[in-house]
Amino acid sequence: MIEVKKNNFLFNAEVNTCLNNIIKNKSFANGYIFYGAEGVGKKQTALQFIKEIFKQSSPKENVEEKIKNNNHPDFLIIEPDNLLTNKSSRSSDLEKTIKSGFEIIKIAQIRNIKTFLSQKSINSEKKIVLIIDAHLLNEAASNCLLKTLEEPSNGIFILLTSKLNLLLNTIISRCQIIRFRSFSSKQIQSILKDYLDTSKLNINTNLKFEDLINSANGSPNQLIKNIEIWNDFSDEIISKLDFPIKNSLEILEISKLISEKLEIYQQTYLVNLIQTIWWRKTKNINLIKKLENLKFLLRKNIQPRLAWEITFLKISIEDI
Numbered sequence: 001m002i003e004v005k006k007n008n009f010l011f012n013a014e015v016n017t018c019l020n021n022i023i024k025n026k027s028f029a030n031g032y033i034f035y036g037a038e039g040v041g042k043k044q045t046a047l048q049f050i051k052e053i054f055k056q057s058s059p060k061e062n063v064e065e066k067i068k069n070n071n072h073p074d075f076l077i078i079e080p081d082n083l084l085t086n087k088s089s090r091s092s093d094l095e096k097t098i099k100s101g102f103e104i105i106k107i108a109q110i111r112n113i114k115t116f117l118s119q120k121s122i123n124s125e126k127k128i129v130l131i132i133d134a135h136l137l138n139e140a141a142s143n144c145l146l147k148t149l150e151e152p153s154n155g156i157f158i159l160l161t162s163k164l165n166l167l168l169n170t171i172i173s174r175c176q177i178i179r180f181r182s183f184s185s186k187q188i189q190s191i192l193k194d195y196l197d198t199s200k201l202n203i204n205t206n207l208k209f210e211d212l213i214n215s216a217n218g219s220p221n222q223l224i225k226n227i228e229i230w231n232d233f234s235d236e237i238i239s240k241l242d243f244p245i246k247n248s249l250e251i252l253e254i255s256k257l258i259s260e261k262l263e264i265y266q267q268t269y270l271v272n273l274i275q276t277i278w279w280r281k282t283k284n285i286n287l288i289k290k291l292e293n294l295k296f297l298l299r300k301n302i303q304p305r306l307a308w309e310i311t312f313l314k315i316s317i318e319d320i
Contacts (some may be wrong), residue, residue: 005007012041019049019178020253026089027128029176031149034133035164036180042160042271043132045180050075050128050158057124064147066314076113078131080104097216104136110144117148117155127155134159135166136249142168149174180220189213215269215276229266237282241274259305264298269306271295287315 022028034042047067054063054072062131066072081104113129121127131137137145146168149157160176161167216223230238237257245251259269275291278284290311297307 012045015045015180018049018088018221021051022087023049023052025050026056026063028053028156030153030155031171031175033159033161033164033167033172033175033177034180035177037182037217037219038162039219039225040180040182041214042162042180043223046130046158046160047178050130053126053128053156054124057126061123074124074127076116076129078105078113078129080111080133080136081141082143104138105131106138107144110137110141110148113155114168117153121154124262125154127153129155129157130170131157132161133161135161135163137167142171146170146174167224182213183220184218185210185213188216188218188220188223211273211276211280215272217272222269226269229262229269230273232261242277244278244287244318245312248313248316251316255308255312256306257309264301264304266297267298267304271298282317287318290315 034046036042051063051067054067054074063072070077078172116129117127119127131145142166149171157175159167159171164172164177166291212223212226215226237254240250240254245254258270262270271291271294275288278291294307294311297311298304
């Protein structure tokens with residue numbers, strides 16, 4: 001694993017200023033939506049914001065430890081069901097569930113919020129509810145949440161999402177949106193220099209560091225994951241992915257290795273990396289479109305090995 005030298009290295013300065021003003025003036029809204037790409041620090045920032053709110057009421061309490069261990073009496077966190085039951089799936093793999101229609105955050109979880117808010121606050125003036133990946137609310141849960149937001153309560157809602165368009169407009173209208181912007185390549189390089197132990201970064205010689213940065217889409221967390229995934233591959237595999245593969249046998253072998261060694265979310269990250277590298281070397285838009293379709297198939301979880309094979313075989317006949 002890549003080691004972080006400092007905490008809160010994804011904290012956005014613009015967002016920080018906004019939230020500090022809210023805390024200073026105690027001008028709390030009933031609901032907030034923290035919106036931005038995956039891996040730009042929404043959850044980390046939300047937990048810091050929650051800690052500062054609680055510290056206003058209980059400055060001597062060990063608030064940080066209680067939030068970290070999820071045992072603060074006035075704090076409730078709602079996560080998608082499959083994250084609670086199968087942590088190995090990770091939030092990055094949830095996009096496939098959106099397209100497949102699988103219901104992740106269910107109405108029972110939102111009803112639990114009503115029970116939580118009906119109880120008197122113990123250590124603070126406000127109870128706080130944090131909803132992870134709020135765009136994964138099913139229809140019934142969304143409507144239930146809307147009613148809860150409309151009712152007077154002693155609660156503050158913080159919804160985290162990377163897909164604002166999947167939330168009900170009526171929910172959005174009742175919340176203050178806190179926008180998290182993606183980082184520029186220059187900012188990501190600065191973050192790596194200041195906050196990561198770069199002496200332990202093992203960047204394979206067959207890969208340009210700029211490719212890793214570009215494939216991260218402005219997300220430092222995504223960059224870290226890309227590096228870890230890429231370094232999990234053997235040099236033999238990496239050398240084969242350095243350029244579009246023409247040999248059919250090699251295509252079958254590499255597709256088998258990828259589908260067996262990596263989980264779906266890791267395979268999706270790998271496609272992003274391959275797109276960046278192959279675009280730099282070929283400037284072939286048709287090739288990039290084929291890889292984009294591969295990501296769609298992987299998110300649908302439709303026979304991953306076959307998806308890799310077909311995509312690579314189609315690319316092999318491209319005039320590159």
